[in-house]
Amino acid sequence: MSNELTLQLIDTHAGGDVSRIVVGGIDPLPGTTVRQQMEYLRDDADGLRKLLLNEPYGIPEMSVDLIVPATDPRAETGYIIMEVMGYPIYSGSNTICTATAVLESGIVPKQEGRQRFMLESPAGLVQIEALVENGVVEAITCEGLPSYIDTYRASIHVPTVGEVTYSIAYSGGFYALVDATELGFSLIREEERRLSDCAHAIVEAIQAEKGFSHYTLGDVGPLPFLHFMGPVEQVSDHFYRSRSTTYVHQDVICRSTTGTGTSARLALMHYEGRLKKGDKLETVSLRETGFIGEFTNLHQEGPHQVVENTITGKSYVLARSDIVINCEDSLVECLGLHHILSSRHSGAD
CATH class of the missing domain: 3.10.310.10 (Diaminopimelate Epimerase; Chain A, domain 1)
Structure with a gap:
């Protein structure tokens, strides 16, 4: 052989x-x-x-x-x-x-x-x-998974970081959502290593304190992801933009903002009353690339308001x-x- x-x-x-x-x-x-x-x-x-x-x-x-x-x-x-x-x-x-x-x-x-x-x-x-x-594929729009907020603005003490306020969304995996400005970040490429270290510490602390369960999937394992959120800017009617970055594993910060991270942001912005059906959010990465999420519909699953959405981006x-x-x-x-x-x-x- x-x-x-x-x-x-x-x-x-x-x-x-x-x-x-x-x-x-x-x-x-x-x-x-x-x-x-x-x-x-x-x-x-x-x-x-x-x-x-x-x-x-x-x-x-x-x-x-x-x-x-x-x-x-x-x-x-x-x-x-x-x-x-x-x-x-x-x-x-x-x-x-x-x-x-x-x-x-x-x-x-x-x-x-x-x-x-x-x-x-x-x-x-x-x-x-x-x-x-x-003859060139200029854009792909795909369905994001239905997304919802599990936990809103909880607080945890994180060694080396301090008190951290976070929300938890499900959008294909559970995400911790944190305000980058509150943690001293501008979401620029030079911060990539510090963002990774900070995210790892926060995720480990949350994992040690609690787990999360999906309303139909049940236990899908410990919290894996963290999404840093920059300030939201309204670009035009129904269109918003925000710098963002996603941590997925120790020492690994995604180069894109991630589709599931963008879906999680849509769920949070709807939960806070800042996004309506038909509105779009462009997330912008440390490398100035972006995905566009659109809030397409809403339905109820038990206590959860579930945001249906699409994600648009270009692949090369x-x-x-x-x-x-x-x-x-x-x-x-x-x-x-x-x-x-x-x-x-x-x-x-």
Whole structure:
């Protein structure tokens, strides 16, 4: 059996966050839904995530999206999201990147103008609207997950930081939302390291004090994310802008503002009476990139007012490549890979 294996990738970025889209080289995964296939990867085949996010192939700041066949006939294809913290069921930036990659690769044929289709994520079906101009994918609008406020303006003492006021939103994961100005930040690139250290301390303190439960999903694990919020500026009728940045893991600040972070902001601004149906918020990152969230509808789930929303952004293709994996390389860990890599690599006839 050859020890050399290959994967086909399309590298993309949205707002600066790089997503590696795996379009070939992986065998079909067990599971009757994309969610079940994600759980199989998480529990039995985590080697792919580790391989592509660690040296020598990647760095933890990247994400990986594996294209899989859709299990719902309404979807064109499915995708599984892999990040340094694990397997989120949804991500706005990863969805924008995946939608762009399936169009640019021809998995979904491009149509000039506005084009709508469905993708299947581990969270379920996602409606996509692509704007194609002169054959170029200029923008992707995707549904954000329904978002709500779990906790509003709680306070906690954080060692090395002091008293911190925070809110908790769910928008595909639980987010701590904190006012950047209250913590002394202007949300500029030079603050990136201090933002990461501060966020890590706050998240650890909240994790030690309490957990959070989704109204249908139940316990989805400890609080993973923190979103720093800058002042909100009204740009025009129904359009707002705010500097923002999202922490996702120790030493990892997203280069974009993140789609789920933007959805969380929409939920908070509605909760505070500052946003109405049809209003939009542009979040602007440390690197001056942005996503636009739109508050599209509202419904009630028990005690929670749930904000339905969309996220719009642009993704760029960085590279189309074959990744060569040599299992004899001492830096490469192939355990957890052989049983999902395409059978044409296994030496089978």
